[in-house]
Amino acid sequence: MRVLPVSLLLLCSIISFNCFAGVLISPPRYALYSDFDNKTVGQPLAIRGASFGEPTVLGSLNTSVVEITPGQNRLQVSNNLTSSTARRLRWALLGNAEISEGEVRISFDLTASALDKYSFLVRENVGSASGFLTVNFNTTGSITTSDTNGTIATTPNAYAANVPLHVDLIFDMDSRTSTIVLGSTTVVSGRAFGVADRGIGSFLIGYQTGSSGSAFELDNVKISGPLPFPVALEANFEDKTAGLPIGLGGAAVNEPFSKSASIDAIVVEAASGVNILDVSSTNTASAQSLRWQLLDNLEVRSGLYIMDFDLSMATRDRYRVALRERTSSSQSFLNLSFQTNGTMAVDDANGTVFLSGVTYDIGQVYQYRIVFDLGAGIYDIFRDGIPLIRERAHGITARGIGGILFGIDNGANISAHQQFDSLRVYLSAAAAISSDLEFLQEASSAIENVPVTPAFKVGVVNILDQPVPDGTTVTLEIAQGSGPSGAILAGASATTTAGMATFPALTFDRPGTYRLVARSLDAAALNTVDIVVEESDVLFANGFD
Secondary structure, three states: OOOOOHHHHHHHHHOHHHOOOOOOOOOOOEEEEEOOOOOOOOOOOOOOOHHHOOOOEOOOOEEEEEEEEOOEEEEEEEOOOOOOOOEEEEEEOHHHOOEOOOEEEEEEEEEEOOOOOEEEEEEOOOOOOOOOEEEEEOOOOEEEEEEOOEEOOOOOOEOOOOOOEEEEEEEEOOOOEEEEEEOOEEEEEEEEOOOOOOOEOEEEEEEOOOOOOOOEEEEEEEEEOOOOOOEEEEEOOOOOOOOOEOOOOOHHHOOOOEEOOOEEEEEEEEEOOEEEEEEEEOOOOOOEEEEEEOHHHOOEOOOEEEEEEEEEEOOOOOEEEEEEOOOOOOOOOEEEEEOOOOEEEEEEOOEEEEEEEEEOOOOOOEEEEEEEEOOOOEEEEEEOOEEEEEEEEOOOOOOOEOEEEEEEOOOOOOOOOEEEEEEEEEEOOHHHOEEEEEEEEOOOEEEOOOOOOOOEEEEEEEOOOOEOOOOOEEEEEEOOOOOOOOOOEEOOEEEEEOOEEEEOOOEEOOOEEEEEEEEEOEEEEEEEEEEEEEOOOOOOOOOOO
């Protein structure tokens, strides 16, 4: 039986909170991260959303990035008082998510320039009817809090001008309670917030009605929580047998799609009931890898692609984690490479970035999150909750992400071992990615220029076998090589309701034997059916019976 290298076993026995043997303290994986350190000093914020660490609404407020120390920025916010009504910046989560389960944590640093009427709110996505939390700063220096259940009786708390205040908010969405920490004071713990039907989707901060518009500085805005997106790939190896090679059954059975000939990929037991995957190579003259693909071998070209995984190296050597298109590897969305001296680099179609000051240690388990915003063409890389790469353009326009490669780079030693676990890929647009179509109702024959009865009905589901959103377009077309030359379909487009599209006006303009193809969204998702169209007994061309 293959076992973990001694270095990893020793580390797990000493530091049990940060090893495969049982994570007790897990670094956050953020749904919003904005520390403004990658923003241009002196410039206002745009409103491109969470992928860019920016709000979605500025609320008619003035913003400017200011430098505190070299490389350390904050956001300065002020109100020009053209209106005395409440004004706030609004921040949304990645993919405009709304989190209704698990634990949501919100933290930030606020420095007020004067005692004024500031406020911050926690609300649902887009709207503001769900009062998870409202906190008001008053001109007396006091702070008052409330939620849907009313005013919160708090211990004495206050704020002061020009003194940074750190805020921590914890929402248990399962028990529907909140804990509020202002500075070093726990204002309330386990408070029922009173919202039963929505999740947390936005954070607003700014001014109450009647403020004087005094400036405040904002920093380290972070929101973490379980993203409510469909999972297109998941592998934690607990259902695999320790000591045996991993199978190649694909994402449907939580296994890789393929591997290089010289790769060994062995399931090993890190602790009782806790398995990980150990990857090594018997041929280091060339790069060798284990390739994963998504459910249905999907290639994702829209929305967010979010990949989480835990990674450890048994020795300092040459390793790689890469993202490619489906089935092939010509499109380099990302190469995360590890060198023998412990340094790391990132390269993509736009070139290489050496991660200055970032190293990896032998046997240390790191938690990674890689976020691609495919609409914006950018990506972020986080390790243990700390950003390594922010808003980098990947440079690929022709294809989408479909493959993940873990492996040993060329020039490594035979002793090189890479271990990983808890691989998961979320897709924010998965609900709109059709995976399978099926003719639910069809006719075997029809008459030319007469609507087909019974009407054709096509069901469409996404990669998780969930109905696609209402209004998704489904089209029928004549398969290549089928039907008489020049034949035309009418009424061949419809939209879904509850995952089904109905074609009541489908007609054929000439008799023949046809094979119809149904398509929706992804051209690879299609289905076929045969139908014989007979010549009509009624002559319509000249208007006679």
